[in-house]
Amino acid sequence: MTLGDAQSIWLAPLACIVSFFILAVGSRKLPYQGIYIPIVAMIFSVVLFSLAIVDYQQPVNISRNWFEVAGINFAWDLYVDAVSLTMIGLISVVSLMVQIYSVQYMKGDARIGWYYAVLSLFAASMMLLVLSWNLVLLYAVWELVGACSYLLIGFWYERRSAAEAAKKAFITTRIGDVGLLIGIIVIFKGSGSFHIGEILEAVSAGTIEPSMLTLGGFLMLLGAMGKSAQFPFHVWLPDAMEGPTPVSALIHAATMVVAGVFLIARLFPLFEAADFILDTVLVVGFLTALIAAMMALVVTDLKQVLAYSTISHLGIMMFTLGTGAVAVALFHLVVHGISKALLFLSAGSVSHGTGTLEINELGGLRHRMPVTFTCFTVGALSLAGVPPLSGWFSKDEILLALEDHGGWGLFGCGLIIAVLSALYMSRIWFRVFFGRVGSISESAHESPPAMTAALGVLTIAAASFGVISMGYFLDIGSFTDFVADGNGPHHTPNGLLMIISTLAVLSAIGVSWLIYVNGSFSAVGIQQRLIWLHRLAMNKFYLDAAYQWGIDQVVLRVSRLVATFDRVVVNDAGVDGTGKSVVFSAFTLRGIQTGLVYNYALGIVLGILVIFAVVGLSHV
Amino acid sequence: MSLFYFQIISAALFSLGVYGVLARRNAVLILLAIELMLNAVSINFVAAAAFLDPQNFMGQVAALFVIALAAAEIGLALAIILRLHRYRSSVNIEEINLLKG
Numbered sequence: 040m041t042l043g044d045a046q047s048i049w050l051a052p053l054a055c056i057v058s059f060f061i062l063a064v065g066s067r068k069l070p071y072q073g074i075y076i077p078i079v080a081m082i083f084s085v086v087l088f089s090l091a092i093v094d095y096q097q098p099v100n101i102s103r104n105w106f107e108v109a110g111i112n113f114a115w116d117l118y119v120d121a122v123s124l125t126m127i128g129l130i131s132v133v134s135l136m137v138q139i140y141s142v143q144y145m146k147g148d149a150r151i152g153w154y155y156a157v158l159s160l161f162a163a164s165m166m167l168l169v170l171s172w173n174l175v176l177l178y179a180v181w182e183l184v185g186a187c188s189y190l191l192i193g194f195w196y197e198r199r200s201a202a203e204a205a206k207k208a209f210i211t212t213r214i215g216d217v218g219l220l221i222g223i224i225v226i227f228k229g230s231g232s233f234h235i236g237e238i239l240e241a242v243s244a245g246t247i248e249p250s251m252l253t254l255g256g257f258l259m260l261l262g263a264m265g266k267s268a269q270f271p272f273h274v275w276l277p278d279a280m281e282g283p284t285p286v287s288a289l290i291h292a293a294t295m296v297v298a299g300v301f302l303i304a305r306l307f308p309l310f311e312a313a314d315f316i317l318d319t320v321l322v323v324g325f326l327t328a329l330i331a332a333m334m335a336l337v338v339t340d341l342k343q344v345l346a347y348s349t350i351s352h353l354g355i356m357m358f359t360l361g362t363g364a365v366a367v368a369l370f371h372l373v374v375h376g377i378s379k380a381l382l383f384l385s386a387g388s389v390s391h392g393t394g395t396l397e398i399n400e401l402g403g404l405r406h407r408m409p410v411t412f413t414c415f416t417v418g419a420l421s422l423a424g425v426p427p428l429s430g431w432f433s434k435d436e437i438l439l440a441l442e443d444h445g446g447w448g449l450f451g452c453g454l455i456i457a458v459l460s461a462l463y464m465s466r467i468w469f470r471v472f473f474g475r476v477g478s479i480s481e482s483a484h485e486s487p488p489a490m491t492a493a494l495g496v497l498t499i500a501a502a503s504f505g506v507i508s509m510g511y512f513l514d515i516g517s518f519t520d521f522v523a524d525g526n527g528p529h530h531t532p533n534g535l536l537m538i539i540s541t542l543a544v545l546s547a548i549g550v551s552w553l554i555y556v557n558g559s560f561s562a563v564g565i566q567q568r569l570i571w572l573h574r575l576a577m578n579k580f581y582l583d584a585a586y587q588w589g590i591d592q593v594v595l596r597v598s599r600l601v602a603t604f605d606r607v608v609v610n611d612a613g614v615d616g617t618g619k620s621v622v623f624s625a626f627t628l629r630g631i632q633t634g635l636v637y638n639y640a641l642g643i644v645l646g647i648l649v650i651f652a653v654v655g656l657s658h659v
Numbered sequence: 660m661s662l663f664y665f666q667i668i669s670a671a672l673f674s675l676g677v678y679g680v681l682a683r684r685n686a687v688l689i690l691l692a693i694e695l696m697l698n699a700v701s702i703n704f705v706a707a708a709a710f711l712d713p714q715n716f717m718g719q720v721a722a723l724f725v726i727a728l729a730a731a732e733i734g735l736a737l738a739i740i741l742r743l744h745r746y747r748s749s750v751n752i753e754e755i756n757l758l759k760g
Binding site for chain 2: 628630631632634635636637641
């Protein structure tokens with residue numbers, strides 16, 4: 040191993056873990072709380088990634104024994120292939136940008152050292168997650184990223200809503216994670232191994248019992264759905280916006296939430312071999328994408344819109360995975376990760392400059408914050424699917440894959456979501472940056488250079504990634520070919536589909552221009568027309584209410600019952616009862632201790648007589 | 660003369676002793692009754708040894724043990740009774756219930 044080849048990529052998470060420990064222990068003693076240490080570690084990671092991706096030839100397996108139980112070997116199995124390298128690139132670049140951005144954004148926060156420590160731990164565990172080639176290791180770091188997410192959502196834990204949101208996010212994803220854990224065990228029972236390579240071999244050899252495969256696949260899908268905020272587990276993600284905005288950009292847009300998509304992509308042959316799991320993925324993905332897009336259209340908090348948009352795009356990735364187009368889903372994952380991180384950081388810049396994220400109070404920021412405006416525009420139009428930004432390429436690939444898999448019906452479903460996506464993206468774009476200047480916007484100011492620099496880098500990435508990854512201009516092959524090791528989908532580009540989808544998206548943006556800028560249609564009028572749908576979406580499809588009801592009426596009641604059982608049967612009867620019975624019998628039996636010698640003597644004599652009687656009778 | 664008569668006497672003596680322990684209220688008399696019981700046991704030992712195993716004198720040895728034991732026991736018991744009498748001016752066991760629960 041020489042520094043810089045693909046095999047040395049494991050040094051990147053190691054550097055991040057080391058910087059976590061340094062900051063966790065000594066951030067108070069270091070100047071500026073030592074926040075430069077994680078940034079240096081992150082730069083190191085980006086450099087390692089760049090060297091590795093240039094050097095990359097073929098997948099490399101790194102394995103170190105960990106421990107052995109009952110003949111089963113648990114190892115640090117890392118697998119460096121095109122997929123994990125891509126993910127490492129996304130994680131390290133977005134992490135680095137977020138950390139640079141946070142220098143200004145979190146300036147003056149008393150616990151900034153701890154903030155950077157957890158960011159660093161998150162980056163390390165996320166990198167290990169995408170590298171891990173062993174389900175036990177994968178599960179461990181899977182939980183670790185969840186814990187980091189919990190710590191960062193609740194970073195301002197003095198605010199009750201933040202503490203509540205952190206709990207909600209952790210518990211909701213944990214419900215899915217229980218499924219993942221059981222799924223891993225089921226797959227282990229079926230295949231006899233935790234090693235992903237061996238499992239995939241067993242799947243292709245058909246040695247796993249089909250029912251076990253289906254059960255294990257379904258349970259693991261639950262874990263993926265929890266982490267990737269799929270319906271009906273999506274409720275935690277909008278609340279997670281209570282965390283600092285850079286955290287939302289890193290964890291709840293670009294990296295952690297795509298862990299579920301990544302898991303399915305990683306174990307795709309397993310899910311493909313199991314019955315009807317892929318169809319479930321397809322349906323869940325579409326449902327999630329649809330309802331999240333509807334909710335994104337009605338909420339009025341900028342970060343909330345972005346959160347619902349994230350859920351919707353995660354749904355699109357699942358939808359795409361359901362058709363079997365893994366490489367396309369991963370392409371959209373990277374495109375969305377870059378664009379959404381950019382959007383979140385721009386939203387953070389808006390809130391930094393104006394002090395609010397409520398889009399009804401914003402407006403006309405175009406002239407006040409030109410850099411933020413440019414960056415947000417690129418991000419929003421990319422995700423809306425406007426050529427020639429990255430989102431346009433990935434959207435086209437997705438629609439092509441959908442049409443390839445399920446004909447015009449699936450294509451139509453995809454198109455609906457693309458149109459909704461364009462609608463809500465252009466809605467916030469117009470509402471925040473165009474139109475009349477809101478009262479708050481008067482005093483708005485552009486963000487400091489560290490923030491705009493991070494925005495600039497992501498803007499360039501979001502604008503150019505699509506073009507580059509199609510392989511038209513540089514002789515590096517297409518991205519989808521790269522992640523599929525040369526076996527990428529070879530759809531013939533369908534000009535008709537491309538024209539239809541692009542026209543649909545552009546007309547959606549035009550409609551929203553008419554509504555929000557020109558005022559030809561009144562948004563309120565449309566709201567009145569579709570009042571039931573609006574009410575449904577505003578109330579988050581009553582899912583939160585239903586969960587609350589379930590917790591109040593079912594969980595808490597059962598808990599109360601169990602608590603009563605514990606108090607009455609276990610404590611009162613079992614523990615206290617034993618003690619009381621001893622005291623009671625002692626009080627009762629003290630009566631026979633008269634202290635008079637002849638009573639004792641009589642007792643002895645009678646006892647002996649009884650013994651004689653018993654012995655005598657038994658010998659007759 | 661047979662072993663049976665000795666056993667009858669021994670049993671009668673023992674029963675007398677039991678009756679004395681249960682019926683008497685004077686601690687000294689109870690001690691005497693206990694002596695009766697011990698002697699009944701000694702008679703039993705000696706008679707059984709003489710009739711069943713005349714060569715080995717095991718019963719006689721046991722009787723000697725009982726006598727030694729009785730001497731020790733009576734010494735201890737009389738000492739207790741003396742102390743009792745010193746503090747309570749009485750040896751009537753109906754008045755002594757210090758170990759009442």
